[in-house]
Amino acid sequence: MLRRAYLSVIRRKTKTTILFLFLLIISTLVLSTISIKNATKKSMEVARKSLATEVTLSMDMSKLRDSFKNEDNASMSDKKEMMENMHDKMSNNSPKMSDVNKLKKSKYVVDVKYSFSVNASEEDFELYSTDSDDNNENSFMGGPMPMNRNNSLEVEAINTFKLLDEYQNKTITLESGEAFDEDDKDAVIISYELATTNDLKVGDTITVKDTSDKSHKLTIKGIYQNSETKGFNTSYNKIYINASTAESFMTEDEYNDGNYILKSAVFYLDDPENSNKFISESKNIITDLEDRNLTLDIDTRTYEQMTSSIQNVAKLSTVILVIVIIAAIVVISLITINSLKDRNYELGVLLGLGEKKIKIVSQFIAEIALLATISFVCAIFSSKLISQKLADTIITSQQQTEEKMVMGPGMDRGNGIKAMTNVNEIKNVDVNVSTKDIGYLFIVGYGIIIISNIVPSVKIINSDPKDILSRKE
Amino acid sequence: MDKIKVTNVSHYYQDGVKKKRVLKDINVEFETGKFYAILGESGSGKTTMLSLISGLDTYQEGEITFNDKTVKEIGLNNYRLKYVNIIFQSYNLIPYMTAIENVIIMMDIMKLKYKNKKERALKILNSLGIDNDTASRTVLKLSGGEQQRVAIARSLVGDVPFIMADEPTGNLDEDTEEKIISIFKDLVKKGKGVIVVTHSKKVAQNADVVLNIKGGDIK
Structure with a gap:
């Protein structure tokens, strides 16, 4: 089963590359948002402890x-x-x-x-x-x-x-x-x-x-x-x-x-x-x-004012994480279902040869898990590059939104800012991809793969080799 | 000697609201060491017959036994894995794999414990006239005859008693057809039972037993 999965991954180069790039984007986003979320949590914790x-x-x-x-x-x-x-x-x-x-x-x-x-x-x-x-x-x-x-x-x-x-x-x-x-x-x-x-x-x-x-x-x-x-x-x-x-x-x-x-x-x-x-x-x-x-x-109030920006960043990163997970599940499901259509014949052959359905399901999962594992490893490097920038972008946009809200229409800019200057608001988050974050990526990532393979697996389990092969004949 | 016994087997297909009978009360026995040819016009039921005796489909009436044990008792998947191998007209090879890999995956499926699976696969392929260079190419780059020989090689790795083939020479030229018939005859000599569904008179002429199916009945 692993041999077949490996061969399928290395021989079907175009499809493998497309799937790999997609998984890399997904895993980079997942890892970045997890890292940002944990970094904001850490910053808030530090702020909390620093403030009596x-x-x-x-x-x-x-x-x-x-x-x-x-x-x-x-x-x-x-x-x-x-x-x-x-x-x-x-x-x-x-x-x-x-x-x-x-x-x-x-x-x-x-x-x-x-x-x-x-x-x-x-x-x-x-x-x-x-x-x-x-x-x-x-x-x-x-x-x-x-x-x-x-x-x-x-x-x-x-x-x-x-x-x-x-x-x-x-x-x-x-x-x-x-x-x-x-x-x-x-x-x-x-x-x-x-x-x-x-x-x-x-x-x-x-x-x-x-x-x-x-x-x-x-x-x-x-x-x-x-x-x-x-x-x-x-x-x-x-x-x-x-x-x-x-x-x-x-x-x-x-x-x-x-x-x-x-x-x-x-x-x-x-x-x-x-x-x-x-x-x-x-x-x-x-x-x-x-x-x-x-x-x-x-x-x-001091704690809330200090952490208001990063609290919003934490919330936003959670929203992004949820959206990415849902999108990943949907897209991977569709890719796998589509791939199953292409590989219907292979499915029929394997079933015709006497392969167990569960092993075929495992093969399909192993193929995507193999690519996912490589993409997770690559995401460790790519998210290190983008997570800090992503966090800074979110914080900047949050601060701009907050400034607009504080000032309100027609309010003097000076007065609006003055109300906030008594507190040193946390305006940046030091995002580092930690081992814990990587652990979360693997858990979330494999979770996504398993969930997105449920529908295709049901399709495989309901397959009849004679129907598939007779259609081919 | 291994034996497949078909007793009073009838089979139906649902055609809209109608139930259409494709096989009626079939009684026949297949033994190892013999070459069987099943002939019949299109729609006569010969492919259905092969699907039932190869365990690709479940029979609805009657009984099919392998050495007195019913196929249902053995389990279709287990039966296909241990006792029969099927060769199709379109070869049914995994397209992105080489000839060797197509043979090796059968060893993996059958959980065969060979020390060197590649060597074993090459030996079988060589015996069917596929050289090492051809064996290392992906099957889509092989000719029809070569692909059919790879399919036969795959069916031989498990050393199952029966080899069944559906129109194995249907896509092949005359020379290649002869070579395939020759391979089947060799297999029979080695004690295998070969059952071939065919339109080919040449295949029928080389068979030990010829079964004619007409209107779902063996004549």
């Missing part, structure tokens, strides 16, 4: 609104009482330091960010005054500044300065000095304007008073610059201090055994896949999470 997923513990504002609606506010004697009630509710429903301390012990948490505000006032330095600004760049519509936030000192505490949102999204940049971390006790980072007003530099000290009039000496570790266009909302008198330093500013009531209110609490997880596990674990640790209207939200 953020889970934010915050107030569930929609639930809070509902609870306000449900209460009979009319019964409250005046507006002040209503405001006090709202303040109490907000306080009770805010994330607390004690919550963070419980949740940060989870094995899924690799880092945590929390910040809060403390009340303090300047003691040995002056605040930067926008009224004295000769450029008048902070004036509001040419008139006096309403509710100017720069009239008092703002003190924001954060456990690690580098995790500060404004620093991460480059709203502020360090003009000199460096960021503080959790261990930098009494360190402070002040604004460039505050430093200039008081002729301060890194290493100098400033003194602030807490609400109990207690003085705290802080060493300037860094000076920041507001990099955004300065405006009404820009805070020049804001200083950042270490969280543990800030705790010493609190009164006993404010500290409340570590249950003080946080402005925000974000947990960075080791793997996005563990997000839901972390949330369920957290609900077991803080059992009154829902009663307190607190919510844990997963932020996978």
Whole structure:
């Protein structure tokens, strides 16, 4: 049977060449799409592992609104009482330091960010005054500044300065000095304007008073610059201090055994896949999470934005793979059926000589499998040449489509792109044909051959040698 | 001595809604060591007769036995493989193979364990007048007579007791016809049973037994 298959392949040169070229195209496409698919999967995996997923513990504002609606506010004697009630509710429903301390012990948490505000006032330095600004760049519509936030000192505490949102999204940049971390006790980072007003530099000290009039000496570790266009909302008198330093500013009531209110609490997880596990674990640790209207939200936007292009490439390569497989099955079936018509006489002769039908089916499959094996080997080289180019082409076309969608008709191009620039989107995939991909090609390829030989095989099994040979006679 | 026995065999073809009988109550015996010629006009049923006794087709009524075992018991495929070989008017060789390869594939089909199949094939081909050079050419490049000898060589590799042929000399010139008849007679001398369906008077003259089929009956 193998001898006949071999002879048929090498003697029927034209048909063999045509079939071989077809199989080479098919196997190159199959291997390329498999490689692209696996490469995008790998890139997404790398991206996934490189990004710590953020889970934010915050107030569930929609639930809070509902609870306000449900209460009979009319019964409250005046507006002040209503405001006090709202303040109490907000306080009770805010994330607390004690919550963070419980949740940060989870094995899924690799880092945590929390910040809060403390009340303090300047003691040995002056605040930067926008009224004295000769450029008048902070004036509001040419008139006096309403509710100017720069009239008092703002003190924001954060456990690690580098995790500060404004620093991460480059709203502020360090003009000199460096960021503080959790261990930098009494360190402070002040604004460039505050430093200039008081002729301060890194290493100098400033003194602030807490609400109990207690003085705290802080060493300037860094000076920041507001990099955004300065405006009404820009805070020049804001200083950042270490969280543990800030705790010493609190009164006993404010500290409340570590249950003080946080402005925000974000947990960075080791793997996005563990997000839901972390949330369920957290609900077991803080059992009154829902009663307190607190919510844990997963932020996978960064991961999704980073991988959006290659996710589409992965989807498109799957579609191409499916189309190629279906087309291959149909075309190989037709080629084999057509070849069977040509070789009907040979079929009749072999059956007439007493050959078993199953062996004839095996011969036909062996012939195509022999050619397929050679084409698979050649496809390893050809797909190495085209897969990277194919992937680049798909990614480029995906990005063009996305750009059009982001900008929309009539939208300014600059604005559209700006929305995407905060994230480093993966714009290329390094496609390498791996041993695993080759393995898949052989499995898929032989699968295609077996499936495409089903119809011709049924035809062979139903053949009658006498009918075939008598037609020939 | 091996024997094929045909007992009360009738055979029908479906012709539209009608059932047409092509053979009726045939009773005949074929033995090895004899040369049989089956004669008859076109449509007389002689090729049908050969199809049934060679196991290419299944008989509908009666019984065909090989050494007292029915062909149905033996199995048509097995019967064709072990006990009979058929030679056709159009030779029925695999066109893209050489003469040697056509002979070797028969050895493969019959699972014959020869140490050197090529040598064995050449020996048979040489004995039928095909030289090594001719044997190495693809069969489409051979003359009709050469192709028929390759077909005979193929039928001889398995050393089956009966060789059956349908119009083996129909496409051949007189000289080649004589050579083929001579080969058949040699085979008979070697103990084979040769059954030939033919129109040729020359073949009939050389046969030991001549069977005339007329209207589906042996006269």
